[in-house]
Amino acid sequence: MILPKFEFHEPTSISDACELMARHRGEARLLAGGTDLLVNMKKKVLNPKRLVSLGRIPELTQVERSNGTLWIGAGATVSAIAASAMVARDASALGLGARALGTPLIRNLATIGGNIGSARPAADLPPALIVYGAVLVLRSVAGERRLPIGEFFKGPGLTAAHEDELIAAVVIQVPAGYAGAGYLNLGVRKAQDCNIVNVASYLELDGRAEVIRAARVALGSVGPTPLRSPSAEAVLIGQKPTEALFDLAADAAQRDCMPILDFRGSAEYRRDMVGVLARRTLTMALAEARSRN
Amino acid sequence: MKQLIRLTVNDREYEVGVDPNTTLVDLLRGHLGLTGTKKGCDLGDCGACTVLLDGKAVNSCLVLAVQAGDRTVQTIEGLETAQGLHPLQQAFIEKGAIQCGFCSSGMILSAKELLDRSPHPAEPEIRRAISGNLCRCTGYQKIIEAIKDAAR
Amino acid sequence: MSDYQVINSRLPRLDAPAKATGRAVFIDDMSFPGMLHAALLQSPLPHAHIVRIDTSKAERLPGVKAVITAKDAGLVRYGVSPARYDETVFCHDRVRYVGDEIAAVAAVDAETAEEAVGLIQVDYEELPAVLTIEAAMAEGAPQLHVEFPRNLSAEVHQEFGNAADALKASDLVKTTTFKNKRQDGAFLEPPGCIAVFDLDGRLTLHSSTQAPHYVQRTVAMVLGLPVGKVRVVKPYVGGGFGIKAAANTGELAACLLARKTGKPVKFNYSREQVFMLCRARHQFVHRMTTGVKKDGTLLALQHECYLDGGAYSSFGIATVYYAGSLLGGPYKLPNMKYDGWRVYTNKPTCGAQRGHGGVAARAAWEQQLDMIAEELGMDPIDLRLKNMMQAGDVTCNDLNMSSLGMRECIEAVRNSSDWASKKGRLPKGKGIGMACGFFVSGAGYPIYRSDTYHCTATVKLAEDGGTVQVYSASAEIGQGSDTAFGMIAAETLGVPLDSVRVMSGDTDFGVDLGAYSSRQTLMTGHAVKEAAEAAKRQVLDALAEELKVPAADMDIREGRIVFKNGPVDFSGIRNRYIKEHRGWSDSPQEDFLTFREASRIAYLAKGTIVGTGKYKPPLLGGKFKGAAVGTSPAYGCSAQVVEVDVDLETGRIVIEKMTDAHDCGRAINRTSVEAQMEGSLAMGMGEALFEEVKFDDRGRVINCDLAEYKLVTALDMPPVEAIIVESDEPNGPFGAKEVGEGAIMPTIPAILNAVYDATGLRIHELPLTSERVQAALKAARAKK
Known part of the structure; x- marks a missing residue:
């Protein structure tokens, strides 16, 4: 070709x-x-x-942590993120997303900025970034602006970036104690797949009392962009985490998604799987939150 | 307009003029005569064109030749030394890990990247490392045995 | 341990070093001075009249050397089976699928050729298309070929015994339907070729093919050349699996363009074009009714099958026959009725793929047998053993099981998988399943009617006596046949493998029908063995003359001459050899007479020592229509156990372990036999779980790349335990028979049966995607 x-x-x-x-x-x-x-x-x-x-811009590839903030240069490769101990510790769901993306060969080339900028609804990194409340640092000749990632995606391949703007970095506030996240993706096989559904969840507990203080659930592959699930989050916030609660949240997440049918999967299956993955990622998030105290 | 690039391939320096739309795999195979790197899909799906770019295994069909300028490339032809074949090559031969051979170059290079960073990998790690290299002949069984053997 | 010196071992493959180092030359690695590059114009519509073709713009593009259409190529009809020659190189009046070829361009480079193709203007008058079996068979459906009415490319109606009566006499009658999906061969190397005409009008076609002989004949016929003026040479080939077993349009177009331009012309299929070429596994829809007695004795099978053939016939006639005939064994089945229909649709043409015609049928039936076993309260293994044929049994459709290690295979997988402690005892979501299967070791008859030998071979000894050269036109496509033939020649002659050089894949080396129907080890193996025996005889005869020792008192083993009746003075031969090689540093020093010296003596006495061999099977099979399809000199067989883990919420299946035992008669190379088994399992697993060529409503392949057409990756593939069973086939060279295709037979049904064990669900449609399994789980839950 x-x-x-x-x-x-x-x-x-x-x-x-x-x-x-x-x-x-x-x-x-x-x-x-x-x-x-x-x-x-x-x-x-x-x-x-x-x-x-963007391959010869050294300042784009920095990954560093300072003052409770994780700064990931947009040029950082997905394999670098997948292998980063810092990411595994501070933003584990992002690390899981990076490990799930494509193949080792693709991960060695693909960058976090590219994965965000190409705005594919099934992309592996955005759901985790959304639940971590990541902020994008956008640069153009006009200067720098910061945009919460949730406001970035406008449709398949469409973003809020101006034509001459580039993503310079992704900034994540390192979650506090008693906070955790999870990410799962479902495709056809175990590598090199376009996701049928992918979900990230984040929970922040109120210390040992274990009341959910903050919750974020992001759904991939079930809408024109990765979606937040406000209904699931509303179900969770202020409650004690239980299996029954997660079931309710999973049901709510299913209501918030807008899956379409394509050759990779039916809308019905995608909706069902949103529920399963939401529940499972919430369980992962809870386990991590409990371990981070 | 052709651009002049310098790159190191298998420890040898090259200076070549390339069109921007020439991919690394075409540079290697067409311009440099290194046909050991195979082209199975040209879309980054099969891994047959895997080379090591600055030590990282990549699909050379998804890299522009100009992007490889001032960098180091290792292809299957670069694995042999004066001492003979690379242990991975030897193991692939002895363990029957090669059938049609079309995926072998890429498979060996993905395995090399793995062993370079993790000399004694466990089986799941091996499977993961070659999960971007499709093989239609072997069912991967003997490839995995060969990589284990080479890591011994 | 065996008595063999070379075969039955694990010697590394002869081609492995070249392939491990990137030295092996595949078609796209080759080029010739002045070589042009070709591109094809293919139809964007599934069905249309061609109103007008205007190539003038393309011809005017700088760099374009030739543009050809049906006007240049002519309308010689060709195909695979002479009874269904339904293709021409280019369409002249009508296109029948998205991808049907209309014209070809040769230009100075591929970029220009592709650009020129874009400049060819074709006016179409679109016709209604039929994209499914149902649509194609409907009353008043648009017809693809006027000469084959009702869109029937082939139909088969066979009955052995009386199935209807036997079903009436049965205690249990079970009917199920089953559907697989269209496959893609998905070999890693897309096909390609380079056609070169010399100044005397002789054509050499270098091509990535698995059947040089058939390509040679087709090219000669289509170009109007004598067969002797066409030479087909196969470089290293990156897999074929059946798809590369016939001439393709790219080859024919390259030959025509080379003739027109007088330059070498190269054509490579792109990955997308591989999906349009297709020629891979059909979609089959099976309906099977099986009758058994209470004790599990099989009485009858009534079987109907519909095949979605695509636009042309390719191997399809054989496919529709195989889909029925390959259920004749390995179980004793006294009554079998089969009705098959292969239907033309406006899609790329299906053909032969590993396990030709039999894979979906085997999956359907082996799942049904498990259902029957359950209803009878029998262990599925016991049901199979109860009905198992034995060596020497003949099926109701006249297939002779001259050797059959089926029972041994079943025992092996039962023990190795720890079946007894797992079957029915695993927690919900985990399951174990098994199945059996068998396959031909080479088709009993060539694809065109002929008394031709199926293969010939030549063994030539180098004049210094040191090297044995083995020539055949067989096709090494990755399966390891060159190594097998080298080992057979070495074993027969009594020399080590490293003194053998194997050359193959060139029609100048003889006749060989090629690498399909798992034929080469048995058939070409016979020819090579015979050729090596002839060469050996000549060496021993010359030696007998020279040493005055009867040839019968001598043998050759491990590169040395063995004198059966005690030492013989060979100093004269040695002195002569050394004298003739003054200056060489490797004079024979051994305290025995070497093969090298002996064959040098033979050369001096008789000139070049050449042994020839040939093989064709004896007359096989019955007298009924279609009796030839399914016949073979021998049948390989196998049993498999698969263990699965099914995620009951997502429907995702993870295969955890596969245990496979295959009776290959005698393993020529044990590593290669296992490698064929493991590869078959991977392909079967892909078909069971992931693989499906999908179309949109305009007849276009949606998933025409290896991202969306899903082969198993190393992460999906479980560990495989491959167990070799050897039954010493009387009709095979050294007792050898097939392994290349038979091993795929049990894979899909073993997975289906394991999924049932894990979920309690019988799924009768492939692939078992997470979505399909989850939908079945959900429906079952709703029913409760």
């Missing part, structure tokens, strides 16, 4: 990249890991005139 022709740019700083995106507004696309973009270009789904590669 032959890639269509394009002009190629490889800036070495974020500001140069922003400059290029501004100059070629409308005809340039950002190339991160390329695992989505190049495939779509080979399939002639996309045909950008220019590619601006």
